[in-house]
Amino acid sequence: MTSYLDYLVQCPLCASWLAGKKPVSETLNHSQLWSDGKSMNEISLVGECEVIRCPACAHDFWADEAKHIESRQAEYHQLVNAENGQLVYSWASWRDFGCNLNVLMGKLALIGHYERLLRKWPGLEMDKVFHLRQWLLWAYNDLIRDLFPSDLSSLMKGNLSLMAWVSNLKINHEARKKFIAMQAEYRENLHALIVLTGQHAVIDPLRLIELYREQGDFMQAKTLAGQETRHTHLVAALRKRISRHDSLVFKVAG
C-alpha cells in the first residue's frame, strides 16, 4: 500500500495554489511496470508531476521551479482552509494537464500538450527535453497500453456480454488506428530519445535496447541485447520480442 503526502504548488505567474499528492518513497508500491519504463502505482505515475499547466491562467511551468508547501507545514492548513476564502485548485483539475486518460480524446490531448511544449521551449536544457520526450513516448504508448479485453475467449466464457465485447473491440480499434496514424511522430520522438540517451551516461543500457526495439530497428536492438550480461526477466522478455520483430510496448510486471 502506498501512502501519499499532500502538498500545494504555486503558479509562478498568477500565484494560484494547486493541490497535489505525491507518494511517500518508503511505502511506494510499484503495481505496474512497463517495458518503456512507465511505472504506475494505485493512483498516479510514480513520482510527482513535473510539468504543470496552471488551471487558472494556462501558464506552463516546471514543478521544481515553483514554490511548494507540504501538508506537514502550518501554512498548508491556512491555505486549504475554505473559511479564509483562498481558492485552491484540485489535483484533478491540473494533473496530466486536466486530460481524462480513460478516454481516447484525453490521451490524444495529453500527446498534444507534450508536442506543444517541445515546440514552445526550443532552447530547453537537455535533461528537461529528455523528460518531455520520455513522457511523450509514454503518452503515445498509452494509446495501445492496457487495451480493453476483446479476446474471443472472454466472450465465449461469459466474462463479457456481447454488447461489452463489441464495444471493447470498437474502442481498441479506434485507439490502434490513432497509434498507427501517429507513427511518423512516434518514430521521430524515439530517434530523438535514442540520441539523448546516448549522451546520458546514467541511463540503463536496457532503455536503449527498448528504444531501438520500439523503433523497429531489431538488428541494433539484437546487437545491444547480445552484449547484455544480466539474466533478468526483462532481458529475456526483450530478447523474445526482438526475435519475433514485435515493437509494441508490453507489461513487465503487475
Ligand SMILES: [Zn+2]
Ligand atoms: Zn497561473
